[in-house]
Amino acid sequence: SQQGEEDPQALSIQEGENATMNCSYKTSINNLQWYRQNSGRGLVHLILIRSNEREKHSGRLRVTLDTSKKSSSLLITASRAADTASYFCATGGGGNKLTFGTGTQLKVEL
Amino acid sequence: EAGVAQSPRYKIIEKRQSVAFWCNPISGHATLYWYQQILGQGPKLLIQFQNNGVVDDSQLPKDRFSAERLKGVDSTLKIQPAKLEDSAVYLCASSLSPGNEQYFGPGTRLTVT
Numbered sequence: 001s002q003q004g005e006e007d008p009q010a011l012s013i014q015e016g017e018n019a020t021m022n023c024s025y026k027t028s029i030n031n032l033q034w035y036r037q038n039s040g041r042g043l044v045h046l047i048l049i050r051s052n053e054r055e056k057h058s059g060r061l062r063v064t065l066d067t068s069k070k071s072s073s074l075l076i077t078a079s080r081a082a083d084t085a086s087y088f089c090a091t092g093g094g095g096n097k098l099t100f101g102t103g104t105q106l107k108v109e110l
Numbered sequence: 111e112a113g114v115a116q117s118p119r120y121k122i123i124e125k126r127q128s129v130a131f132w133c134n135p136i137s138g139h140a141t142l143y144w145y146q147q148i149l150g151q152g153p154k155l156l157i158q159f160q161n162n163g164v165v166d167d168s169q170l171p172k173d174r175f176s177a178e179r180l181k182g183v184d185s186t187l188k189i190q191p192a193k194l195e196d197s198a199v200y201l202c203a204s205s206l207s208p209g210n211e212q213y214f215g216p217g218t219r220l221t222v223t
Contacts, residue, residue, distance in 0.1 A: 030209060043153070043201065043214040088152050092209055097166055098143075100152030
């Protein structure tokens, strides 16, 4: 079963704009991870945020986590055409099992 | 550092046939995972190994799917007999230990006709 649900399902923006994707989940977690998937490079880990953290940065990526609302957001700043991909949140729970969401398809147009 | 290797990359079989996929994780990674990704969905964990032991196989359809990691390094996933709904990409991933970042292989795209 899918734990996380990403919103929106699809997002189309212009190069240079920021992209925000949201993830909601249902049960308590140990950590939440974001992954990117495109045809060229497969599924790639982007960032991991632990349940006791509220915000994390990595390059042009900013992730927030609100455990009281059971939600997370991924912000990509100054987007590039190469950011075009599907983005998945994955929740790490008991036994460190990862459960992936349904994904957001991001398209960055020139 | 070499990534996670998988083979074959593509496989087409008829229903009721059998198929096997192979995965070689990153050297030193104790934890190995097999996921099934159906088109338009996120990956679903089928089985998780810690060294050569099974940690979680709760979502593995055990009547037709089997997996092994005999020496705690590479792994095989087998489907016998295949059904049409098994058409998907089968992803292998590895990590140093459970809960850490997972590194994924390129996947095997299976089509069952």
